[in-house]
Amino acid sequence: MMGAFVATLNETLLGNALHVLMKEFQVGATTIQWLTAAYLLVVGSLIPITALIQQWLTTRQLFSTAMLSFLIGTIVAATPPTFRFLLVGRVIQAMGTGLIIPLLKNTILNIFPAEKRGSIMGVLFLIFTFAPAIGPTLSGIIIDAMDWRWLFYTTIPIFHPLRLLLSCKCDHDHKTQG
Numbered sequence: 697m698m699g700a701f702v703a704t705l706n707e708t709l710l711g712n713a714l715h716v717l718m719k720e721f722q723v724g725a726t727t728i729q730w731l732t733a734a735y736l737l738v739v740g741s742l743i744p745i746t747a748l749i750q751q752w753l754t755t756r757q758l759f760s761t762a763m764l765s766f767l768i769g770t771i772v773a774a775t776p777p778t779f780r781f782l783l784v785g786r787v788i789q790a791m792g793t794g795l796i797i798p799l800l801k802n803t804i805l806n807i808f809p810a811e812k813r814g815s816i817m818g819v820l821f822l823i824f825t826f827a828p829a830i831g832p833t834l835s836g837i838i839i840d841a842m843d844w845r846w847l848f849y850t851t852i853p854i855f856h857p858l859r860l861l862l863s864c865k866c867d868h869d870h871k872t873q874g
Contacts, residue, residue, distance in 0.1 A: 700800050700820070701827045702851050703766060703793040707735065708831030710786075713844045720844070721779035730783055735790040742794025749795070750802065758799055766792025767852065774848035785848075797824075 710717070710731055718728045750758060766789050773785025804816050838846050 700796055701823050703789075703796050704824050705827035705831050705834070706789060706793065706851065707732075707739070708828045709835045709847050711832050712835040712839050713847055716839060716844050717779075717782070721782070723779050727779065731786050734783060735786045735793075738787055738790035739794040739797070742791060743798050746795055746798040747802075750799070755799070755803060755806075758795060762792045762795035762799060764792070765789070765795070770848045770851050774845045774852070
């Protein structure tokens with residue numbers, strides 16, 4: 697669930713940094729908005745496709761792919777020499793987010809008995825609503841105190857150990873039945 701928190705937090709994290717990024721990369725508002733638009737388009741496209749992908753890969757494989765994708769995208773987005781690299785990093789991040797959100801929901805449905813699913817889905821709902829709500833505040837604090845790259849650097853220590861831990865320890869390793 698921590699992975700889902702950081703992935704959904706990332707949807708709104710750049711909002712306060714857009715003006716800084718416009719100056720950094722010398723691009724206009726219509727160009728910089730692609731950082732958010734492309735991210736949301738990829739996430740929205742991958743969510744329904746994940747059901748198909750889950751028929752081909754195990755839960756562990758899909759989780760590892762999603763987390764690795766998000767990590768690679770974060771590294772690319774944190775160290776871009778040009779705006780295009782930043783945009784590519786955001787798209788790669790979005791691939792991870794678009795996979796992990798439905799994977800988490802399906803895993804909850806497979807692991808928890810029917811009588812506990814409601815409470816677990818409630819916790820998941822809190823995560824999915826709380827993370828984007830604090831994104832602008834958190835990004836404002838980071839932008840005021842540090843460089844915009846720290847919006848991405850701060851997620852790396854969370855995601856990398858989480859990916860390693862859960863991809864090795866995941867007991868729920870079977871192909872999800874659709």
